[in-house]
Amino acid sequence: MKRTLLSLALGAAVSVAGISAASAGTLDDVKSKGFIQCGVSQGLIGFSNPDDKNNWTGLDVDFCRAVAAAVFGDGEKVKFTPLSAKERFTALQSGEIDILSRNTTWTMGRDTSLGLVFAGVTYYDGQGFMVKKALGVDSALKLDGASVCTQTGTTTELNLADYFRANNMKYEVVAFEKSDEVIGAYDAGRCDVFTTDQSGLYAERLKLKNPDENVVLPEIISKEPLGPVVRQGDDAWFNVVKWTYFALLNAEELGVNKGNVDDMIANSTNPEVRRLLGVEGDFGKGIGLENDWAAKAIKATGNYGEIFEANVGPNTPLKIARGINALWNKGGIQYAPPVR
């Protein structure tokens, strides 16, 4: 214990010192060290998950790769730091990571009082519940008196408390720090209910002993816009992250993908495509990168739609439909300002 406290104290001291160091300009720091340090989860299938050779995959991981490609022209120039929900903001504040891309919900409190800013919403989610089929429960409103397993340091535990209070139901919460502990306790029967972001429910269900014996209830009890976070007051880096996200969306909207991007650079006559890919205009200068920054990002990971399909879409174990994460002109709410 002594050691934990000491390292926490040191961590705090370092984090406090780090804030000033970091404000030197993350973009310059990143360029000079030659890679991006990206904070991800400790293993959430479809979002950020390591395999046994420590190759990371997932939507959040690909986003970091896209940023790395935009900066360095190489999507592999990124190192991943696995973080629990509880550790993640301190890690970013302290400068231990350059960008937090860990299914993190954009809330007003986090955006305004942690010294951090959200750069966009890479996945629109909402909180749901999962229960054992054997309980015969078909609605969250029938959960009065249940025990609920969840992760600490999340919006999940706050929404949960609100929901049960608003519906005048009693419950017992059992909160763990690591997602494996949460899912383990649920599997062992410590709780009747497991709750987290709905995407997380589908992902964690795959880790259960018998996934098919569990059902996700229909209710969505919150808005969970998940997106990348950077430190506040570092506008150059903020712009790089924000516009990488927009570039991935614009690419999908304009039909630019991993396969055709070189061809588009050479042959496209569409001025919007030409501006996005840096053939026309000099938008690269504005965000402190080379003019073909967006082309390099798309080449590394594909556009937003491709990233979605590859990691969480219907052809993956998660089988999540685009839903509200479709582009604005395809019935969803993903929308990017134009490159102009």
Next chain:
Amino acid sequence: MSVVTGGDAPPKVAYFNDPKVRSWAVQIALVVVVAYFAWQIFNNTVENLREANIASGYGFLDTTAGFDLSFTLIPYTESSTYGRAVMVGILNTLLVAVCGIIATTIIGFIIGVMRLSKNWLVAKVAEVYIEIMRNVPLLIQILIWYKVVLAALPSPRNALSVGGTVFLSNRGVTIPKFIWGEGSWMIVVGLVLAIAGIWWLYRWARARQAATGEQFPVFLTSLGMLIGLPLLGYLLAGGPLSFEFPEQGNFNLRGGVGLVPEFAALFAALTIYTAAFIGEIVRAGILAVNKGQTEASYALGLRPGPALRLVVIPQAMRVIIPPLASQYLNLTKNSSLAVAIGYPDLVAAGGTVLNQSGQAVEIISIWMAVYLTFSLVTSLFMNWFNSRMRLVER
């Protein structure tokens, strides 16, 4: 450094060579350097927090927490404040530490004495216990206990019940809740009288034994008083107590009071782990008492039990107490491993507050202050106890 008095004047030295001046100068310089560093750190922290737009100060403790905690000794809901959540954490740490210290002391003494037993089997059992328990990392033991508790016990729907009053399931133990009716104060008065009576009896019996050598069955009489007096109060008041019995609900048992399995696992692991160390401390303490003491007490006609209790242990205590105190401190601090199994102790509950409010520096300072206070109080108590137990030299 010699102070010269009387006739001859001290030999003149340059004042920068004067050892007195020198030592003062060094001390002052050191203080200045330390103070400068402390001030720099403080200043830098405040400045950086302000720059990063992170609020500082303890005002946030009055804000609504918004999350729930699984196990609380004081009333707490999601609309309570962060400060209260921290308080819940402090009390939960205190609960597991106090229960753990009491239990581990008892088990530790038993193990220590067993280890020295002449009975081969008994001594071996104690030895194996000690070697296993102190060599497996505590965190692993906690996780194992938690797994065992969850796996071995049935779901609440099939809870084991003792006569329909006490229920045991993987959600914990649930016992009936006391409902204090009118006149209950008489029971409390009975209890207070019993405690006072036992204290007086103990002193009286000792004084009498010292004076006349006659013994008095203090233990049995005390037990009788402890049960009898509150019972008398209960009867006089016309039986004001009633119970709220737990009953099956949809998911969990409703009503009654419960103890969560996280507490049970943490308590078991801390107690059993620390008892292995205490066992060794007790053994060392007993072995430190000269063999002649035991032989002398046998020669005086004491049987082995009383010889151990009256002659050996009191002398062993002065060797045992100081390391025992460190074990108590360790147990208290180790209880922070609770975070791994979701028991809302100070570190777990405080950590949640830290994370939800973003006030890292403040929460860490509270952690340090609370653990420091616990440790200092324990040390002070053990020092006091140690000085009481010192051999009275005549």
